[in-house]
Amino acid sequence: MSRMRKITIDPITRLEGHGKIEIFLNAAGDVDRAYLQIPELRGFEKFCEGRPAEEMPRITTMICGVCPTAHHMASTKTLDDLWKVEPTSTAKKIRRLMYNAFQAEDHLLHFFYLAGPDFFVGPTAATAERNILGVIGKVGLEVGGKVIEARKRLRNVVRIIGGKPVMPSCGLPGGVSKAITEEERKTLIEAGEYAVDFCQFALKAFDDVVLKNKDYVDLITGDVYKHRTYYMGLVDENNKVNFYDGMIRVVDPDGKEFAKFRPQEYLDHIREHVEPWSYMKFCYLKNVGWKGFTDGEDSGIYRVAPLARLNASDGMATPLAQEAYEKLFETLGGKPVHNTLAFHWARLVEALYASERVLELARDPELTSSDIVNLPTETPKEGVGVVEAPRGTLFHHYQTDETGILTGVNLIVATTNNMAPIVMSVEKAAKSLIHKGEVSDGLLNMIEMAFRAYDPCMACGTHALPGQMPLEIVICDSESNEIKRLSRF
Amino acid sequence: MKTLILGIGNAILGDDGIGVHVAQELAKRINDEKIDVMDADTSGLGLLENIAGYDKVIIIDAIETGSGDIGGIYKLRLEDLVNTVDQTSWPHGMNFATAIEFGRRFAANQMPKEMVIFAIGVGQVTEFTEEMTAKATETVPEVINLVLEEIGWAHRALLR
Numbered sequence: 001m002s003r004m005r006k007i008t009i010d011p012i013t014r015l016e017g018h019g020k021i022e023i024f025l026n027a028a029g030d031v032d033r034a035y036l037q038i039p040e041l042r043g044f045e046k047f048c049e050g051r052p053a054e055e056m057p058r059i060t061t062m063i064c065g066v067c068p069t070a071h072h073m074a075s076t077k078t079l080d081d082l083w084k085v086e087p088t089s090t091a092k093k094i095r096r097l098m099y100n101a102f103q104a105e106d107h108l109l110h111f112f113y114l115a116g117p118d119f120f121v122g123p124t125a126a127t128a129e130r131n132i133l134g135v136i137g138k139v140g141l142e143v144g145g146k147v148i149e150a151r152k153r154l155r156n157v158v159r160i161i162g163g164k165p166v167m168p169s170c171g172l173p174g175g176v177s178k179a180i181t182e183e184e185r186k187t188l189i190e191a192g193e194y195a196v197d198f199c200q201f202a203l204k205a206f207d208d209v210v211l212k213n214k215d216y217v218d219l220i221t222g223d224v225y226k227h228r229t230y231y232m233g234l235v236d237e238n239n240k241v242n243f244y245d246g247m248i249r250v251v252d253p254d255g256k257e258f259a260k261f262r263p264q265e266y267l268d269h270i271r272e273h274v275e276p277w278s279y280m281k282f283c284y285l286k287n288v289g290w291k292g293f294t295d296g297e298d299s300g301i302y303r304v305a306p307l308a309r310l311n312a313s314d315g316m317a318t319p320l321a322q323e324a325y326e327k328l329f330e331t332l333g334g335k336p337v338h339n340t341l342a343f344h345w346a347r348l349v350e351a352l353y354a355s356e357r358v359l360e361l362a363r364d365p366e367l368t369s370s371d372i373v374n375l376p377t378e379t380p381k382e383g384v385g386v387v388e389a390p391r392g393t394l395f396h397h398y399q400t401d402e403t404g405i406l407t408g409v410n411l412i413v414a415t416t417n418n419m420a421p422i423v424m425s426v427e428k429a430a431k432s433l434i435h436k437g438e439v440s441d442g443l444l445n446m447i448e449m450a451f452r453a454y455d456p457c458m459a460c461g462t463h464a465l466p467g468q469m470p471l472e473i474v475i476c477d478s479e480s481n482e483i484k485r486l487s488r489f
Numbered sequence: 490m491k492t493l494i495l496g497i498g499n500a501i502l503g504d505d506g507i508g509v510h511v512a513q514e515l516a517k518r519i520n521d522e523k524i525d526v527m528d529a530d531t532s533g534l535g536l537l538e539n540i541a542g543y544d545k546v547i548i549i550d551a552i553e554t555g556s557g558d559i560g561g562i563y564k565l566r567l568e569d570l571v572n573t574v575d576q577t578s579w580p581h582g583m584n585f586a587t588a589i590e591f592g593r594r595f596a597a598n599q600m601p602k603e604m605v606i607f608a609i610g611v612g613q614v615t616e617f618t619e620e621m622t623a624k625a626t627e628t629v630p631e632v633i634n635l636v637l638e639e640i641g642w643a644h645r646a647l648l649r
Contacts, residue, residue: 047501047617062501062530132591144595152538167530 021451023430029437034427035277036419036451045409053082053380053404054173060396060411061167068167069102069158070389070414073244074396076171081264082383082398083173083376090369091175096244097188097361098161098168099387103243104195104354105154106390107306107347110455111202112147115344118449119210123219124442139205150198153191157358160184175373182368192359196320199352203324206348211331221332224432225340225450227295227424228253230285230302232417233309234388235260240317241309241353243388249312250285253297255336259287263386266395270412271300273420282420283412293424301424304392304417305454306346311336318360321353340425343453347390380404389414391455415456425450493543493601494519494636496528497536497550503618504559504611504625508549511607511632518633524640536585537592541599547639549632552608560624561610562632570606605639607632 026032041063048059057075061068073095080087087095116135117125125134136144162168163178170176180188210216219225235249236242248266250259261269272281273290284290284300291299302308310329316322328345329335361367385396392414399408415422429450433443496512499505512528519526529539540546552563570586592600609632612622637643 041502041615041617043617059501062499132587133594136594141595144591148595155538 021426021447023434023447025434025437029435031427031431031434034423034430034447036423036426044411048409049406051406053079053383053398053400053406056396056398056406056409057171058167058169061169064413067102067106067389067391067414069099069162070387070394071396072162072168072171073099074385074387074389074394076173077245077385077387078383078396078398079171079173079385080383081385082380082400082404084378085174085374085376087175088369088371088374090179090366091372091374092245093361093364093367094161094176094180094372095171097358097367098158098170099244100354100357100361101154101157101161101191101195103388103390104199104351104358105151105158107351107354108147108150108154108195108199108202110390111344111347111351112143115347118445118452119206119216119344123446123449124440139209143205146198146201150195153194154358157188157191160187172373173376177373179370179372180368185362185368188362188367189359192355192362195355196352196359199348199355200320203348203352206345210345220339220341220345222339224429224446225425225453226338227303227340227421227428228297228338229295229421230258230288230300231308231311231336232302232304232393233312234386234393235313236317238317239314241313241315241350241388242317243354245387248386248393250302251312251336253295253336253338255311259285263395264384266384266386266397266412270417272412272416280419281416282423283417284420293420293427295424301420302417303421304414305343305390306350307337307340307343308392309388310346310349316349316353318353318356320356321349324349324352340421340450340453343455347455391415392417415454418454418456422451422454422456425453490523490544491542492524492545492547492640493540494524494526494547494640495539495549496526497531497548498528499530500528501617501619503613503616504621505551505614506619507551507609507611507621507625507629507632510621511549511629511636514629514633515636518637519640519642536588537596540601540604541592541596543601545603546601546605547636548604548606549636550606550608551611551614553611553614557612558610559612559622560628562628562635563606563608563610564635565606565608567604567606607635 022035024032024034044063048056051059057072057079060071060075063071076095112135113132116132120138121129121134158168161176161178161180162170170178230250230252232248232250234242234246236246239249247260247262249257250269252258259269269286270283271286271290272283274281283302285302286300288298288300293301295301310325316325328342328349329337332339332342379402380400381402382399383397387394394414395412397410398406400406426447429447433446494512494515496508496510498508500509509528509530512526516526527539529535531539567586567589589600609625609628611625634643
């Protein structure tokens with residue numbers, strides 16, 4: 001160890017999330033190992049136990065200011081299962097509509113924020129330009145306005161249905177709390193139309209700027225950002241991608257179906273591995289086993305989120321998204337695609353699908369029916385609810401006493417599924433890019449790109465100022481003396 | 490002139506909720522059609538939607554300082570945060586100053602002319618609980634008075 005040199009990128013995240021990538025160099029200046037560390041928010045299960053289960057759709061939205069709608073929906077579905085009550089047909093449509101609007105909004109925003117700076121401005125561009133303001137500078141001022149407008153309209157959909165724009169409160173076991181009026185339905189239709197148009201524009205921009213640039217295509221398809229893993233996602237009865245409901249399907253690194261199971265059976269398929277150096281748990285497929293941070297058929301590591309969902313499905317259930325799906329796989333050499341940077345492209349395909357779904361559901365006259373809830377009559381005991389959050393499969397699992405007071409809570413949040421692949425991706429990028437101790441700011445960004453492609457979200461919950469700390473890179477010599485310090489500003 | 494008092498934080502994450510607690514207390518005391526009081530678990534772009542259209546915005550938020558000064562109150566202007574304007578590799582955490590800069594470019598006419606930030610040093614923000622630490626809790630009345638002073642209500646509040 002004494003011969004190792006250490007580079008610290010700290011934090012990759014905002015202050016309160018305080019994530020850290022540590023890269024250890026050996027004496028030759030090549031990468032020995034890379035670690036990703038994320039602090040843990042503690043005590044959520046204890047906080048919930050003893051409370052009525054019906055409070056969970058409201059409480060779980062407070063875990064995370066980023067994907068409250070995903071937690072709200074997973075939680076509401078868990079209540080359905082807890083009381084064994086099937087929501088009415090209209091309630092399901094209302095829930096799906098809200099959920100797809102949220103998914104589209106989240107994906108669009110993060111495409112322009114995450115992928116945007118790297119692809120539109122350039123992966124090794126000066127740090128000061130590699131931001132959303134730089135993206136707008138490249139693609140035009142009006143795009144900034146469109147991003148805001150699309151987001152505003154889609155959030156308005158969540159507000160109309162959910163009651164509040166950020167943290168919905170409409171979910172009840174067996175349905176939703178509020179019906180949709182005809183006037184509201186018109187607004188929902190308009191939002192769907194705008195979103196479908198905007199997603200097509202975004203895919204076109206991706207085509208023009210990224211796919212027509214050989215350097216970017218080489219970057220996406222190169223070995224630096226590639227892992228052969230299993231993939232997981234919710235699918236409907238035709239094995240098409242579904243964000244709200246269905247069976248969980250897993251495909252192997254060759255794209256063959258490996259498992260397909262009901263959400264309630266998740267513990268038969270997923271296990272969590274613990275490492276001494278991390279608070280985080282690393283999910284893997286129980287029936288393959290944990291073989292360390294390695295990919296291939298023999299390693300139980302699987303991936304979730306946009307590209308994984310596309311790989312784990314047989315297509316998209318809407319026409320425009322299906323076209324975009326086919327183009328992605330044709331361009332990148334067929335299914336499954338193992339290139340991590342293709343997550344960004346898959347995110348856009350999914351945004352288009354979600355927008356088409358919003359429009360289709362908004363146009364359904366049944367949406368304004370007043371038959372919005374089936375009242376529960378069973379005694380609660382145990383329930384599981386699963387949705388596809390923007391960042392991957394989200395599991396909620398509650399146990400209660402016979403009066404519905406929580407006695408046990410288990411959540412597997414989306415990013416947890418992807419933790420092992422994220423660690424692998426960061427390490428592989430670091431090993432591929434850092435040689436003989438030469439580390440530039442641009443190279444470090446390219447290592448961070450491996451991390452960003454997953455759109456990971458671990459800094460749940462807090463918003464303390466200033467919202468972000470300087471990104472510092474500390475390079476130490478073999479005696480742990482600091483020899484260089486880089487800062488983003 | 491329209492003023493917004495906005496408390497930011499997560500009310501179930503210990504001291505992180507201090508802005509929310511202060512705003513909820515102020516909402517009970519302030520009754521003025523020109524002053525809105527709001528609390529929000531939001532950051533980044535979400536913040537813009539809340540502050541758009543106001544002339545003056547007073548924000549109460551938690552801050553983690555290098556010295557770990559729990560209960561310390563810092564009155565900041567936007568200019569104090571200007572050196573944190575940056576790209577972020579973490580869009581979920583788009584920082585405060587960057588969000589405002591974004592707003593100024595795309596919705597300049599809706600951005601408040603004046604912003605005051607009361608940042609309160611906090612301790613425990615990683616364990617889920619509705620309870621704040623004693624030091625943070627003790628600070629709440631003082632922050633309330635400072636906000637009332639800021640809107641010229643200190644005198645009226647004392648009369649109650």
